């Protein structure tokens with residue numbers, strides 16, 4: 001099968017692979033890379049305390065010491081404060097949080113954000129309006145990459161996500177509504193794996209980081225459906241962003257830094273009303289086709305419930321940095337779902353969508369992550385077998 005080069009229309013979407021790759025490389029990737037470094041987009045509000053509702057016996061999640069996030073600065077164990085300099089036992093089987101590469105750096109400034117509403121996202125489990133246990137995290141200091149999180153805890157999360165909340169559909173399934181959630185999660189999973197492979201701890205003793213192409217191949221490129229789902233998720237999220245253009249163009253990206261904030265506004269405009277993008281792929285995904293049948297509303301409710309469960313599972317991720325990016329990207333997907341399919345209680349298509357700041361931050365950071373993944377898959381995909389054979 002053709003796993004090296006993908007051609008034709010991305011399944012259930014409206015654009016072909018080549019177009020996705022060219023708009024990504026020419027427009028989306030360069031703009032998003034700049035956008036996510038702006039003050040508005042680099043601080044994410046998140047409840048990082050691991051509060052797993054599913055496995056109360058989960059040692060990994062229950063051990064408060066394991067959760068670096070909740071400790072005030074002066075209580076942090078010294079090795080956590082100076083990650084990677086001291087020997088923390090990296091093969092500690094109980095507390096994978098203890099791995100220095102999995103800790104979250106909370107250095108941030110306290111600039112206020114203004115002009116945004118506070119609403120809860122009905123697609124996610126967290127109450128986004130509850131500021132009680134939320135902290136701000138500087139995403140630029142905490143890149144999504146290899147953390148060492150693996151084994152039964154990680155496996156249990158993925159198993160629960162797929163087996164209970166979005167089972168893989170059978171190959172003959174034609175009902176798009178039944179496929180959409182699985183494809184979105186699988187696409188996100190591919191993207192997480194691509195980021196692990198893109199920034200991997202190659203040599204722990206010398207703290208050497210770099211690409212692990214074997215991992216990229218074995219976890220993603222070897223499986224055409226995982227690559228296809230990555231492209232699908234990318235187009236789905238892109239459609240959500242373009243659908244919310246009016247809202248996003250008028251929003252205030254105010255952090256108190258005039259120069260930086262006008263740059264954010266300018267980049268957003270370039271992204272949202274980009275002629276190249278509009279000409280090449282005007283409708284990345286056609287959400288109007290979904291939920292039209294008699295069972296549409298019921299299917300939508302069910303999908304929302306499943307997605308909320310997946311969102312709740314993020315509280316069981318036993319590695320703080322993985323939890324941070326898991327929560328951010330699930331909120332980003334929840335925001336895309338809210339934009340495209342509206343929400344419980346506000347199901348009127350003519351009612352303009354209301355987004356809160358954190359949702360917009362999650363949405364654009366998710367799009368950037370997917371854009372990075374598509375770029376790497378496109379760059380390495382066609383030649384990877386040769387590279388691996390040669391190496």
Ligand code: FAD
Pocket residue numbers: 144145146147148149150151154155157158185186187189190191192193196219226314317321322323325326
């Ligand atoms: P896993 O990636 O754990 O996959 C488990 C099973 O799921 C596979 O055996 C396969 O059957 C199926 N599967 C795999 N990929 C797909 C796909 N794309 N679509 C459909 N099915 C698939 N680790 C880090 O190092 N850094 C991180 O930032 C990080 N973030 C994470 C975030 C979350 C929410 C979770 C649950 C885990 C995270 N992990 C992270 C752990 C990482 O995802 C893997 O679980 C871990 O590296 C072990 O990988 P594995 O080879 O056992 O396969």
